Amino acid sequence: MNDLPRRYQLKREMIRDLFQRGMPVKKVSKILSLINWLMISPEDLEKQLNTELQVQQKNNTLIPISSFELAVLEQGKRNKAQEDVLDALETRFGEISDLVREQVQSLTDAIELKRLHRRAILVSDLNSFSAELVVPVG
Secondary structure (H helix, E strand, O other), X not given: OOOHHHHHHHHHHHHHHHHHOOOOHHHHHHXXXXXXXXXXXXXXXXXXXXXXXXXXXXXXXXXXXXXXHHHHHHHHHHHHHHHHXXXXXXHXXXXXXXXXXXXXXXXXXXXXXHHHHHHHHXXXXXXXXXXXXXXXXX
């Protein structure tokens, strides 16, 4: 599904439904990992969704989750995506340099991490992968 506004709406509805059913935060976190794996959104839309959920929580109109818990969920998703890239590289090429590891771990954009995961699976060698790494400045 390439319709980003619709994807955003669907994610929002799924999260709301999970909490309205009384599901514990830990289980919602696991389900969100799957949802985010299936429905990657640009980082700005993810931030917008988190902000909206926080506002709705403050107004007691949606879900019982703290901003800290939302931040933990987001960090967990980023860590998983980074680990997936590193795991693919290690599986294909053996040990990887600390520099490549640090560069991958510095990335936070979900779409870029997914692209790099695919590239890690497809590139012919580690140097080709390293040439594709774009590390954020600052």
